[in-house]
Amino acid sequence: MIQETIVTSQNAEGLVHIAPMGIHIDGDRFIILPFRPSTTLDNILATGSAVLNYCDDVRVFAGCLTGRRDWPVQPAEKVQGSVLVGALAHTELVLDSVEDDATRPKLFCKAVYTVNHAPFQGFNRAQFSVLEAAILISRLQWLPPEKIATEIAYLKIGFEKTAGPRELEAWQWLMVVIDAHQGRSS
Ligand SMILES: Cc1cc2nc3c(=O)[nH]c(=O)nc-3n(C[C@H](O)[C@H](O)[C@H](O)COP(=O)(O)O)c2cc1C
Incomplete structure (x- = not known):
């Protein structure tokens, strides 16, 4: 595991x-x-x-x-x-x-x-989306732009339904990097 x-x-x-x-x-x-x-x-x-x-x-x-x-x-x-x-x-x-x-x-x-130190609060899909998007960033140089775009589009579905303020802030940091890599302004 x-x-x-x-x-x-x-x-x-x-x-x-x-x-x-x-x-x-x-x-x-x-x-x-x-x-x-x-x-x-x-x-x-x-x-x-x-x-x-x-x-x-x-x-x-x-x-x-x-x-x-x-x-x-x-x-x-x-x-x-x-x-x-x-x-x-x-x-x-x-x-x-x-x-x-x-x-x-x-x-x-x-x-x-x-x-x-503190209780586990349960699973959250936006947290999963942020983790997966962060992993994508660690592999940007190996991934074709189309794959990055497809994966982000999928991760966004659960993200938009369930994010709280911490997830929104984290996602915004990641999208600045991904948008710059994909050649768009963010
Ligand atoms: C969820 C997640 C898991 C990661 N797992 C690994 C890992 O097992 N090994 C690794 O070298 N980098 C992993 N990375 C990427 C590293 O965190 C990142 O490249 C980091 O800078 C590692 O290098 P460092 O030890 O010099 O900081 C992961 C990133 C994320 C977001």
């Missing part, structure tokens, strides 16, 4: 990095798969730790993909790391082993601490 999370990591000097990542969950193993080059990869190799933040504020996902990485954090409890203040829950990880790869290494991690 893959869970879309916000990974927070730190470099050796303690500088925090925030990035959305799809984490593979295999029993009690958490596998992080960063595409090279990756600050998240460099940081986890440097400190041997990371934090998974389970977050329903999709502005963090959209923000990281549109140059807005400065989200509030607080110190982790058990590892060298930071927790996203807006997370509903988080898991602190230590690096167990690495399967190296020229394109996408696998970082096998173990959980050392998990805590809930």
Whole structure:
């Protein structure tokens, strides 16, 4: 199973990095798969730790993909790391082993601490649409413009029916990037 999370990591000097990542969950193993080059990869190799933040504020996902990485954090409890203040829950990880790869290494991690901060509010289709549109942005250079247009048109259906203010803001950030890429003014 893959869970879309916000990974927070730190470099050796303690500088925090925030990035959305799809984490593979295999029993009690958490596998992080960063595409090279990756600050998240460099940081986890440097400190041997990371934090998974389970977050329903999709502005963090959209923000990281549109140059807005400065989200509030607080110190982790058990590892060298930071927790996203807006997370509903988080898991602190230590690096167990690495399967190296020229394109996408696998970082096998173990959980050392998990805590809930706020209740899960239920599924929301606009949040799904924002996540999918953010993933499209991370792949813009590989996708034909027609595919991008078709996918956005589909994602917009659920988005328009169910979005709240956070989703509207996140979607607007993403559409500025997509419209610029598609050669239109936004
Ligand atoms: C929902 C979502 C899931 C993502 N999952 C991954 C992932 O598993 N691996 C990856 O390298 N990038 C993933 N990305 C893209 C990264 O967040 C983005 O490219 C980021 O800058 C990674 O590089 P960094 O570690 O240098 O920040 C994902 C993006 C989104 C929106």
